[in-house]
Amino acid sequence: MKLNLKIWRQKDAKSKGEIVDYPIKGIEGDMSFLEMLDVLNEELINKGEEPVQFDHDCREGICGACSLQINGEPHGPDRLVTTCQLHMRKFNDGDTIVIEPFRATAFPVINDLIVDRTSFDRIQQAGGYISVNTSGNTVDANAIPINKHDADEAMDAATCIGCGACVAACKNASAMLFTSAKVSQFALLPQGQVEAVDRVQNMVRQMDLEGFGNCTNTGACEVECPKGISLENIARMNREYLSATTKG
Amino acid sequence: MALSGLFLVFFLAQHFVINITSVIAPDTFNEWSHFMGYNGLVQFILQPVLIAGVIVHFAMGIALELKNNKARAIKYKQYNGNANSSWMSRNMIITGLVVLAFLGLHMYDFWVHEMAYKYIEVNPESPTRYYEETVLKFEPFWRTIIYVISFVLLSLHLWHGFASSFQTVGVNNKYSAGIQTFTKIYSIAIPLGFIFIALYHHFNPITH
Numbered sequence: 001m002k003l004n005l006k007i008w009r010q011k012d013a014k015s016k017g018e019i020v021d022y023p024i025k026g027i028e029g030d031m032s033f034l035e036m037l038d039v040l041n042e043e044l045i046n047k048g049e050e051p052v053q054f055d056h057d058c059r060e061g062i063c064g065a066c067s068l069q070i071n072g073e074p075h076g077p078d079r080l081v082t083t084c085q086l087h088m089r090k091f092n093d094g095d096t097i098v099i100e101p102f103r104a105t106a107f108p109v110i111n112d113l114i115v116d117r118t119s120f121d122r123i124q125q126a127g128g129y130i131s132v133n134t135s136g137n138t139v140d141a142n143a144i145p146i147n148k149h150d151a152d153e154a155m156d157a158a159t160c161i162g163c164g165a166c167v168a169a170c171k172n173a174s175a176m177l178f179t180s181a182k183v184s185q186f187a188l189l190p191q192g193q194v195e196a197v198d199r200v201q202n203m204v205r206q207m208d209l210e211g212f213g214n215c216t217n218t219g220a221c222e223v224e225c226p227k228g229i230s231l232e233n234i235a236r237m238n239r240e241y242l243s244a245t246t247k248g
Numbered sequence: 249m250a251l252s253g254l255f256l257v258f259f260l261a262q263h264f265v266i267n268i269t270s271v272i273a274p275d276t277f278n279e280w281s282h283f284m285g286y287n288g289l290v291q292f293i294l295q296p297v298l299i300a301g302v303i304v305h306f307a308m309g310i311a312l313e314l315k316n317n318k319a320r321a322i323k324y325k326q327y328n329g330n331a332n333s334s335w336m337s338r339n340m341i342i343t344g345l346v347v348l349a350f351l352g353l354h355m356y357d358f359w360v361h362e363m364a365y366k367y368i369e370v371n372p373e374s375p376t377r378y379y380e381e382t383v384l385k386f387e388p389f390w391r392t393i394i395y396v397i398s399f400v401l402l403s404l405h406l407w408h409g410f411a412s413s414f415q416t417v418g419v420n421n422k423y424s425a426g427i428q429t430f431t432k433i434y435s436i437a438i439p440l441g442f443i444f445i446a447l448y449h450h451f452n453p454i455t456h
Binding site: 006008019069071072073077098100103104105106169171172173174211212213214215216217218219220223224231232234235236238239242 | 312315316318319320321322323324325326327328329331332333334337338340408412415416417418419420421
């Protein structure tokens with residue numbers, strides 16, 4: 001398969017980037033998108049050029065490290081997959097593929113296709129936890145009965161890998177889907193009730209401080225999320241927020 | 249944003265019910281219009297609340313748009329919004345600003361003249377004038393066309409905005425599919441009804 005890649009190149013955070021054309025051939029449909037970039041980088045290294053920088057880690061769709069805006073969509077045209085799970089068979093011979101970093105003011109570009117997503121870490125640190133006594137009096141989590149529906153919904157929310165596709169897809173660069181998943185995974189469980197009031201307020205405050213946009217319910221985040229995180233989480237977070245602000 | 253939107257959706261339905269009587273029962277239209285124009289509760293409590301609702305809605309909409317634009321200072325070279333969201337959901341600011349511009353004309357056409365009639369010229373009550381005044385407004389072709397186009401944009405605005413308001417206030421449950429269906433019916437039926445009224449009066453002028 002021959003392809004014409006148009007890739008965002010940017011030397012460092014302060015440099016002005018640009019789209020650079022890279023024709024590539026010998027790409028097989030069974031390759032993953034990142035393997036295709038590996039092939040390109042090997043060619044670039046052999047030619048003495050700087051390889052294209054991109055984030056990756058597990059390459060199994062679990063870690064949330066890989067990103068990339070591919071032909072205008074985070075993680076490319078396939079659904080419920082991360083970029084590392086995207087196969088080249090989804091493209092046709094002769095295609096032009098535009099590859100850009102996830103764009104958001106809260107996700108500044110470090111270089112090329114790598115963006116700084118530590119804003120997500122700071123949102124998590126603001127309230128995405130529960131306080132548990134671990135000094136020898138730890139209570140087994142399973143000692144508290146939880147109905148299956150709540151447990152399943154909490155688990156669904158907890159599958160968010162924090163890749164940032166929701167932000168990248170949203171026309172407002174809003175982080176509501178991420179934040180609401182992290183709020184929901186605790187809000188649905190009894191263990192999360194102790195800090196519920198502070199959690200939602202602190203996480204939303206941090207989300208706003210980071211410079212993410214506001215949700216206008218376009219639904220793009222849900223469609224592009226590789227883990228299928230539902231908009232129901234955003235509605236739940238809105239309820240939690242309203243309840244928390246009225247409780248003070 | 250959502251609460252003011254839901255309030256305006258409710259008002260729109262009430263406005264339509266009164267307006268449609270101008271087609272099917274002009275005497276009722278006169279009667280209801282006179283009531284709305286001279287009832288103290290409507291004039292001095294509900295009308296200011298409505299105006300406040302409109303101002304809050306568009307002020308928050310513009311503030312939201314400005315903040316959201318800042319959240320992505322560097323835009324994508326290629327952004328395939330159609331792959332994951334509707335045009336209506338992504339362009340509420342465009343449809344909203346057109347409806348706002350229309351409201352300016354609409355307020356000038358009816359509200360400003362009504363205020364001048366009652367409080368500046370201090371004319372006596374005339375309970376039968378409303379039907380004729382309304383039909384005369386739709387005599388010019390240009391005004392009728394502006395109304396029709398504005399209602400098409402209003403339809404697109406409602407298509408996303410109505411159901412979206414429920415999501416914002418935290419309603420996403422087994423009733424959401426029903427809300428979506430009702431939104432689609434409402435966002436087509438109400439603007440289409442207003443278009444029908446405008447066209448009806450344009451093509452059925454009063455002849456003395």
